[in-house]
Amino acid sequence: MRRAASLLSAVGATALLLTSCGTESAGVGASGARASVPPSRPQVQDPGKDGVRITSLTLTSPSPYPTPTRRVSVSADSLALDSGDAIASFEVTNEGTQTLTYSVVITFMSSDGGAVASQTTTVRNVGPGKIVRGTVRTGHLPPSAPRVTRAKVLKVTKVPANEAPAEPGACPASGIRVSADNGDAAMGLRVVGLHLDNCGKRNYSIEGYPLLELLDGNYKTVHGIKTLHGTSEITTGAGPDQQPRPVTLRPGQSAAAALVWRNTTESGTPVNVPYVRVRATTGASPVTLTLNLDLGTTGRLGVKPWSKAEQ
Template structure:
């Protein structure tokens, strides 16, 4: 009697253990965790490139002082036809008072070494050429307020009449605007190339 109960108990325990083992064997294993994806590299904060220090602005050149007498001589425009030269020059009132002109300026020419040239200087176009309005106009009274400008013209011919005589070139123009006024000097960018004619015509002051 006792033996049967033990066998039954053993069989029942074995069956129970088998069921538990089957249940344990039939359990679905958990899905494996997904592998981590590629990690994006951290964004670099752009570093600002230090800019070069700004160069200081070049100082503006100091204005040229007004010459004694209150006027300045300036080279103007020119014209050349078949060796005939017509060059204009301007007189600027850079002072603070009115400046009155009348008649013709007194003119001298110097060479590159600032030596005075021997030139026959006359009023008008004769005997250099026929009438030229800029040189042959009648003189008039010209009053320049501060900042205003008057002009005068020079006429000459670049011609070689004697190959044994060196040609003459004036590189400095000296002008006395009116009697008693200080003489003004102007170094030229275009010479007064007289050849060896030795003649220069001067026109009157014009507004």
């Protein structure tokens, strides 16, 4: 009897050992859960651009092996990341003399240098000599996307903070939001639309043309460019010139205007205008837009008047 009991005890211990070993091996459990893959942090060597640089990159990828259900220790970084997601930490250093608002485009890349995803983030009110840190993430990537291994600062624009465009969906204290679209380009002809939204609670009336000031990279006035009322001297493809008419916008309504130019380059030095300070009308608060006008050597910029936008 003692021998039989010893044999049964040995068999039970062996079964227990096999069950324990199976918990750590690859295999499908009751819920088909996958193992947590700890995030990796590759070394970042980013020289940065215009005062913005990547400081760290956190990566994660889905596990290729399903595991049975068991308790797994998960770090805060793992919880912050979706499968295949990546987060880039960055810092903005304002080396200028005035408070600025930055728009930063960060590109996430694969090992061969190809772009996997790009994200734009806005960093507002960075004072002179100040450093502001933030993060931007790819968001969930499809399974077919290449694995992210690198990130870099692709583009930086910055404008005086008190003249920065309002955040999407936000309404300035004036009740008037000024913005620009991405524009259109064909055969050297450029057209950019200006938009004025009455996001306030009262009617807003305008008449005439947007008031423009062309600015260089240091926000100084660019001279030598003739601003034309109308666009017929530049092209007939932008429609006939219309005389300005009074426009009254009720809350929620919008108006539109347009800038038209050619980037023709002949003799002389080409002129590029990164920023345009826009006032909807005389006395209105200025908004500085990053439009990157490549005016070539033409010396002319056509402006269409404000007109009520179709609803």
